[in-house]
Each structure stands twice: as C-alpha cells, then as structure tokens.
Amino acid sequence: MNISIPKLQHTDSGNFFLMAGPCAIEGEEMALQIAEELVRITNRLRIPLIFKGSYRKANRSRLDSFTGIGDEKALKILAKVSQTFGIPTVTDIHESHEAAIAAAYVDVLQIPAFLCRQTDLLVAAAQTGKVVNIKKGQFLSGESMRFAVDKVKESGNANVILTDRGNTFGYSDMVVDFRNIPAMQENQVPVVMDVTHSLQQPNQASGVTGGKPALIETIAKAAIAVGADGLFIETHPTPATAKSDGANMLQLSNLESLLEKLVRIREAVR
Template sequence: MISIPKLKHADSGNFFLMAGPCAIEGEEMALQIAEKIKDITDRLQIPWIFKGSYRKANRSRLDSFTGIGDEKALRILQKVSQQFEVPTVTDIHETSEAAMAAEYVDVLQIPAFLCRQTDLLVAAAQTGKVINVKKGQFLSGESMKFAVDKIVESGNPNVILTDRGNTFGYSDLVVDFRNIMAMKAHQVPVVMDVTHSLQQPNQTSGVTGGKPALIETIAKAAVAVGADGLFIETHPNPRVAKSDGANMLPLDQLEGLLQKLLKIRQAIAA
C-alpha cells in the first residue's frame, strides 16, 4: 500500500476501503456518513479513505444535480478529514481543478472517461498527491499501463488504479476480473469500484439505473481474486440521494458486508 496521510490500520493486512456518498450534498449528511463509517472501520481495522465528489461533471441531463458549489463542498471534505482524522478523495475533471482540489484533499481521482487525458493526468501528478485513476469502461487492464506511466514519468509514483467494469452493449456494464490481475502487474494498488460497476447507464429516462442487489457478489469476487481495495458509495437513504442512488449501498448494510469480506480476505491470506 502506498503512503497516504492519516490512513489508519494500514498495517492490518486487510483491504483498504474508499467509501462515502457519491456527491457532497451538504455538511450534515457528509459528517453523518463519515462518523458511521469511521466507527465501523476502526472496529474492523480496515484502512479507510472518505470519498465524496465536490462536483459531478458527467451528467446525463442538463437539469441533473452537479453540486452545492466547489469551494463549499471542498471545505466540507476538509472538515471531514480534520474532524475524523481520515484521508479524503474527490474527482477532478479539468487541469485547472488539480491544484485547487489538492489544497483540500489527500487523493485526487481521475474519472474513467478521462483516464486517457494526458494534460489532466500530468496536472494531477504535479500536485504530489496520491492519484487514483479509474479504468475507462472502454479499456483493458493491460492498457492502463500508459496512465500509470504518464503519472510516474511526471515525477509522482503514488498511483492507484480502479476498475469499474466495461461497457456491455448500450446500457449495461460487466466486470471482467482478469482486469484486477492485469492492473496489479503494473505494480500499483488495485481497487474494485463495486457500486459504479453495477450502473446501468444511458437509460432513456436520462437517469442512470443500477443493480445494487449484486453489490455483495461483486465485492466478494473482487476480494477473492486479490483486489487491494474496494470502492463503495453509500448513503443513509439511497432513494433520496442526489446522485447515483440507483446503485449505492444503504449505509446500514455496510458493516455486515465488510464482515463477510474480511472472512474472505483472511481465507485467501491463510
């Protein structure tokens, strides 16, 4: 595991977790989710990074929720980090956002659709932050070598790769677990984005669908094949979440899921 400031339980031998809401909807909601996840991960000794997007740039419709304001949301992420002593991760979408977001968070995330954008990868690398690059839905695990190279050759060795499935037809994704092993061959930590891989994008309604009933299935398989980390978006009430509610895990189900996943982790380590 690469070094991430404020990451607790990094020597526990467990997988690490990136978890939180899809988008920062407000301070109270973010703090509520963070407090719950911190309690769970401390008891289970799971390294945890709080996830929250300060802005949602990739939306199906013009009237879709995009955020509460960049600085306001970033300050909430900063407060979560300070109050709970946990590292945070958020997406960036343009080169100009890299330095701005880096002032508030510990990990910068490159969205899957942007993983080939050289200028964006270089700008992120130059902040010196840990960079989490999501594998494009249109790419193989092997081809993510070039994203790693762009960041490392820009002077930053702190790279994480995350799989989130591959496009299957027009409105579905499938997970090819061979990609976990292919990306681990690049000598970087590899994460399975469990919830986004269960999206059903490009619905005629303009609202992305999902198959949250399969969260446990995808997560179990990812741990079994050796994923270093899991990415799980969670919310107290996904039905009212302002972004990606169709594929998020209800917050009250997180602990039970993690307990099952730890048993698999312990089994494969034996």
C-alpha cells in the first residue's frame, strides 16, 4: 500500500489487507470479542488488519431500524479496540461536522457509497489528516471515482483508499463488475473490494435489507485473483442476531478458513 496508516502491521507480508468487523458497534464486549479473534487470525496469516465498526448507522431502510448505541459511547469502544490490540480502526461518517469528531477516535474515515460525491464531506474528511476510504457509489463507474480522489488530494491529503461495493440498477440487487478494480487502481491508490455489501439485496418489500452470504467466498476469491489490494468483510459471531446487515455478514467462525484460501490465491497471482 502506498498510504500510511498508524498501527498497521504485517505490511511487509505481501498479502492483501483486511478491513473487518461488525456492521455496527453494538456494545463493548461484542466489539472486543470480534477484534480478539480477528487479531488472532490475521496475525497467524500475516494479513494487515483494520478493525471496522460503524459508530452510527445513518442510512437505514426504515425509521425504526437500529442506528446505534450513542455516538460517543461507540467511538470510545472503537478507541478501546485500537488501544487494547494495537490495531487501526475505521468508521463511516455521514455529515461534514462528523469528520473532526470521529477523527479524534479512529485512524481511517470512511465515506459511504451514497455520499461519495458530497464535496463538503470529502473535504472535511481530508482536512482531518486521517486516511480517507471512499466507497464507490453504486451508481458510478470505477473510472469516475477519480474525481472523488482528486477532491481529497487537492484538499491536502494524499492518503486515500477506494472501495468497490458493486453496482445497482434499482432492482433490489447488486452486481459486481470486476473491471472496476483495475480502473480505480489507475488513480494510484489502494483499491478494496467490499465483499459483504456487494452481496446486499437492498430495499426489500419488508424494509429490511437482504443478502446472499453464500457467495461471499466467490466474490472474495475473484477480487483477490483480479488484484484487489484489500478486502472489506463484515463479520459477526451470530449474524442472525446482528442489529444491522445480518443478512449479508460472514459468520466469524467461517472467516479463518476463507482467509487461508485467499492467501493462497494471492500467492499464486503475485
């Protein structure tokens, strides 16, 4: 990677890096439990790890959907994960004023896909000096993401990551176009495949997002084979009880075997 992330380990391994964790921070015990297992697995496989957790879920299908346990409480949990395990953390922000608030607790600020064209948000994130991970809009091509990269870099911050999470045509499903990975790498920034969100089935009639978790391994293998620099995988000990995006998360107990396969693919294509 040609970016600098504090506390990121195993960058000399030649492996892809991993952004992983629960969709949302549901509580301290759960976050520490997941982080401990992620650290164990990635240390063994020498995979650089960034722990992911949303401190607040602003983009929900229904008004009564879970949004969080409280901003400061969740951000402090992310900080505790980082301090306890010595790993960097990432969380998403949704409005410009959130950038400085979240930056006080995490190492990477994530721009949600629906907001990747919001200039004020990108500039605010850039001005914190933190690494900015921009998710590609479901409605955009990989090539068009150069403008989002330019907004951050021209605001004085060269530490940018781009993440693909599939494309949608408004029919409650996502399609992954793997041409987007090399297209976004043309911007000379690391490119990540968001495996679990690319398998979402949003805007279901029930108002609860669905998903196709059985295809997680397929998308992850293809992304590494194409040359993705990193993977984004949301994981939970019991996805069925997760308060957000349980339908497309990977069960934590299945992560280690998947990563073992992906490391072998990475070695083969390197």
